[in-house]
Amino acid sequence: MDQRLLKELKETYHLVFHNEALLEQAFTHSSYVNEHRYLQLSDNERLEFLGDAVLELLVSQFLYRNFPKVPEGKLTKLRAAIVCEDSLSKFAKECHFDQYVLLGKGEEHSGGRTRPALLCDLFEAFLGALYLDHDLVAVDQFLAKVVFPKIIAGAFSHEMDHKTRLQEVLQRSGDVAIEYQLLREEGPAHERKFWTEVSCNGEKIGEGYGKSKKLAEQAAAANALRRLEK
Amino acid sequence: MDQRLLKELKETYHLVFHNEALLEQAFTHSSYVNEHRYLQLSDNERLEFLGDAVLELLVSQFLYRNFPKVPEGKLTKLRAAIVCEDSLSKFAKECHFDQYVLLGKGEEHSGGRTRPALLCDLFEAFLGALYLDHDLVAVDQFLAKVVFPKIIAGAFSHEMDHKTRLQEVLQRSGDVAIEYQLLREEGPAHERKFWTEVSCNGEKIGEGYGKSKKLAEQAAAANALRRLEK
Structure with missing residues (x-):
């Protein structure tokens, strides 16, 4: 486990994982697992599956509460602009998650560390791990630092007239x-x-x-x- | 508020809403609102927006926990087969929600009460209302009666090899x-x-x-x- 990641999570987001193996799994890309089969690691894809749904709910809830007069159609558009590869990969970078993800050599050489799809999955996998290790409230608090201020500041409001x-x-x-x-x-x-x-x-x-x-x-x-x- | 709905929710699912207005909103289709503008009602579309995400998370969590060896790609397929118009409209009917939804006359005459898209939205709106009125645990318990047993019984497993x-x-x-x-x-x-x-x-x-x-x-x-x- 990269100690710099632990330090950054603690200092910036006041987060300490109870089960560090979950955090490690979130930062393990399938290409790394495939290149180190003898280690019998698990990649982050199942965590991403879960984290994707955790994020969807918390963003939906935030929009529902903070835009009480906006009709469903516009909320859906706004949600789609927030929960998309482009936005999530930027959030992952802002959290410096790109520095800590474990990649196979092939993926590394082909620029995987800056690939939006990979960073988006990484961000979701982290949220999945945080949800399992803590709870929904902890993920909500994390998003309140990383994602929600941008919504309030209007970063996605080109989706609204x-x-x-x-x-x-x-x-x-x-x-x-x-x-x-x-x-x-x-x-x-x-x-x-x-x-x-x-x-x-x-x-x-x-x-x-x-x-x-x-x-x-x-x-x-x-x-x-x-x-x-x- | 239809008293039969309150009775059925209480007897079958041990559910009593604190805020009946939320439940009423979940069962109010936009066509009914449009035909009764003087009542200044709210339709169920924003609740559906929220309920959709609540359902997505709880189904994802159920699959994540109950199929610990199934890779992400197959979980995603399975989730898509569960959280789809066809399945959700059937769940709505099994709960008799179709009997209680308030429709405008036009929608009623054109068969809206049996239209899968309308019933699917109704089911999600109900989950959204339950989430707001209770919490995530209450929705999870409701799904544990209505949806999860069907997953365990293999109703969606044609999605798995x-x-x-x-x-x-x-x-x-x-x-x-x-x-x-x-x-x-x-x-x-x-x-x-x-x-x-x-x-x-x-x-x-x-x-x-x-x-x-x-x-x-x-x-x-x-x-x-x-x-x-x-």
Whole structure:
């Protein structure tokens, strides 16, 4: 077991595994097992199977609780953007998991250590091991450090339209009245332009224009979000 | 709230909801909400989003624990066969959930009450409501009555090959030695036939034949499974 991994888990995430063999298994890629058959190791694939489902539940629960007004279809899109190879491989790297995974020589030489699919599986396997060694709450707390702040910061919110996102941001601390008002429209019919402003509890917070009322409202919401995030 | 549903949940599954509104929401289809806008109801879609992930985790955990020797790829196939529209709609019917779901008139007339996709969503929404109202353990106990016995009985095991399935059945109560022995082969090369027997701890438990050694072993395992299940 790599002592640097144990140290990093303890210092950064306050995590100490009771059963270090589980942690070791999570960091053992099948290519390493195949090259060291005499050691009779287990690879991390079954842990990944379990961890994948643990992650899916905890992200779903987080979205369900934190986006109380967002309909199911949008939650599903948002979840898919979070629980995907691209995102998970980045989380694995941020945790430096890529430094500790045991690979076979072939996998190592072909760049396995930076391969998104491998890092994504590694991240899920780690969550599976943590779930078995601790419980669901421990995995939730880990994700609250690594994944959830990024969701709140809007890293995946390109999956939401601006109006939905603005509503979520403003309603986080309670119900507010959000209104869109058409200010003016001008130009000939084939080049019509609409100006809209958005207000929150009567106070103007953004404005925008577009080729339709809908697009103008989206632009106003985007403008309000940019101002809020300053 | 349909009192028959409350009665059935209590008598059959020993379940009493603290928050009946959650249960009611789980049984409210969007078509009903759309036809009764003045009631300002919430449909079951967000609960389905959550319940889907709860189910995925609990089935994964069950498979992980009960099939300790089955590799990840086969677990994933098995999970997909359990957590699918066809299976879940059947579970919903077995629980009589189809009798209690609130539908709009259009949905009712077009046969929504028997539509697998609708029943599947209903089953997941119920699990989501149970998770929120109780906890993960309560959902696990419910699945232990409705879903898990069918997995153990082999209802989804067509997803596993016979040799894997036999191994699982025999190793459930501890490690055993399973051996396949080629008894004889005969016939011309293009019509070769192989006879194989399978033994467990030295005792013959099945036999079979096929066009290749592999197929003969699968046939022997299937034969052993049939004998064991008698």
